[in-house]
Each structure stands twice: as structure tokens, then as C-alpha cells.
Amino acid sequence: KGIEITLWLDRLDYLRARRVECEEELNSAKLAFNLAEQAVIACDSATDRILNESYEFSRNMSACEHEKTEAVTKKGEAEGRKAVCANDIAHAQESVAEAKKAIELAVSEKEDAESFNKTCKEALAVAEAKLSEAENNARKAEEVYENARAASVNADSELTRSQNALELLNSEKSVLAAREAACNASLEAEKRTASENADRLTAANERVNALKAEIEKVQTELDATLKLINETENKYGPYLSKIAYNILFDSEDSKECVNDTYMKAWNTIPPQKPNVLSTFLGKIIRHLAID
Numbered sequence: 001k002g003i004e005i006t007l008w009l010d011r012l013d014y015l016r017a018r019r020v021e022c023e024e025e026l027n028s029a030k031l032a033f034n035l036a037e038q039a040v041i042a043c044d045s046a047t048d049r050i051l052n053e054s055y056e057f058s059r060n061m062s063a064c065e066h067e068k069t070e071a072v073t074k075k076g077e078a079e080g081r082k083a084v085c086a087n088d089i090a091h092a093q094e095s096v097a098e099a100k101k102a103i104e105l106a107v108s109e110k111e112d113a114e115s116f117n118k119t120c121k122e123a124l125a126v127a128e129a130k131l132s133e134a135e136n137n138a139r140k141a142e143e144v145y146e147n148a149r150a151a152s153v154n155a156d157s158e159l160t161r162s163q164n165a166l167e168l169l170n171s172e173k174s175v176l177a178a179r180e181a182a183c184n185a186s187l188e189a190e191k192r193t194a195s196e197n198a199d200r201l202t203a204a205n206e207r208v209n210a211l212k213a214e215i216e217k218v219q220t221e222l223d224a225t226l227k228l229i230n231e232t233e234n235k236y237g238p239y240l241s242k243i244a245y246n247i248l249f250d251s252e253d254s255k256e257c258v259n260d261t262y263m264k265a266w267n268t269i270p271p272q273k274p275n276v277l278s279t280f281l282g283k284i285i286r287h288l289a290i291d
Contacts, residue, residue: 008225015214022211029200036193043186050180057173068163082149089142095130103128232262236278240285247289254289261285 240261244254261284274280 012219015211019211022207025207032200039193040191047180047184054173054180061170061173081147088137095137098130229262236281239278240281243282243285244289247286257285257288260288264288 237258240258241254244257245251248254248257261281264284265281268284272280
């Protein structure tokens, strides 16, 4: 009886030690899973930050495109004003040519007919006035042309600056795209690691549950065995002790013989199935006591 109880206690200690090991493995798996979740959260934050930067870049790029469009529009307006000024200059030059022709005609008429001297002087004065007006118009047209030319130069400068800014933004966009791709790759790796840790945690939980079930089963069997031993001891102990003492005439040897009887009966049942347990146990203890 003492040996059997010792064996069961050793088995119970082993199962308890295995349970402690499984709990330690479960805690390690939970820690790894928590670390993986923190890494996933960090990658999500990095992804949100990159998306915000990408949105800001898109907004800046749209503003730059708008400035470029305005610069192109201003350049077109300046070129239109330039064409108008050139047309005005051409008309002024034509007026000057006509005035010169009128002066020449007036001089010719003065030489040809002195009688028309007064009329020619008036015509000459009118022609000179037209010439002066035409020259003034030409100077004004040249000023307008210069202003239009300066505006065109400024528009070209603004267009160049906008193109440079657009190129810089495109470069930043490429860098952000590369960073986003790297972050996505890191996020996928962390997700795979988290999935593996989850699988390991599930397997550890299954092992722990299996060990718990096994411990409960062993505990149940141990309790049933102890109960059976106690009942057998209470019911048949005095009977067996009396048989052994009548043969051995020694109390210690009789107790040892009773314990050996319980052990042999435990190893024999099954396969044997005695009809009367007291007779079966009495037969075993008689043989052990005689031997």
C-alpha cells in the first residue's frame, strides 16, 4: 500500500511539474504575442503618418499646378498685350509714313503753286500735328511694349520657379513612395510573425488544456484508488491481518504481508475477476505468508 501510494505521489509530482512548465511556455507565448501586437500598432502609426505626408504632398502639388496654370495664363495675356502693342506701333509707323507723304506732297504743291501757299502751310501744320501725335503714340506704344515685355519676363520667371518646385515635389513623392513600400513590407512581416505567434499560442493552450485534462484524470483515478484502498483496508484489513498473524506470529511481518497482498491483488485484478474478494485475498495472503 505504501509503495503504491508513493508511486502515485511521484506521478502526481511529475504531472504538477509538467503543468508548471506548460504554464511557463504559455506565459512566454503570451509575451511574444503582446510584443507582436505592439509592433503591429507601431507599423499602423507609421503608415498613418506616411499617408498624412502623402496627403500634404498631394495638396502642395495641386497648389503648385495651380500656380503654374496662373503663370501660363499671365504669360498668354502678356503676349496678347505685346501683339496689340506691336500692331499699334505698325499703325503708328503707317501714320508717320502717311504724314511724311503728306509733307512731301505739301512741299511739292508749295513749289508748284505759290497761290496755294496759305493752304499748303495749313496742310503742313496739320501734317506736322499728325506727325507729332503719331510720334507720341509711337512712344506710348513703345512704353506699353516694354511693360508687356517686362511682364512676360516675370511670367517666364514664375513659370520656371513653379517648374522647379514641381520637380522638387516629384522627388519628395518618390522618396515617400519608397518609404511607404518599406513600411508596408515591414507591416506584412510583422503580421506574419503575429500570426505565427497566435498559432503557437493556440498550440500551447491546447497542450495546457490536454495536460489539465490528464491531471484531472490522474487525480480522479488517484482519489478513486485511495478510496478503494481505504475501503478495502477497512473491510478486509482485520481479516487478512488475522490470517497472516496465525501463520507468522509476528505483527510487523503480518502488516508487510497484508501490504504485499494488496499489491499482488492490484496487479492481478484484472485480468482475473474473483467472485468473492475475501476468499481471493485470503488465498493470496496464505501463499505469501507461507512463502
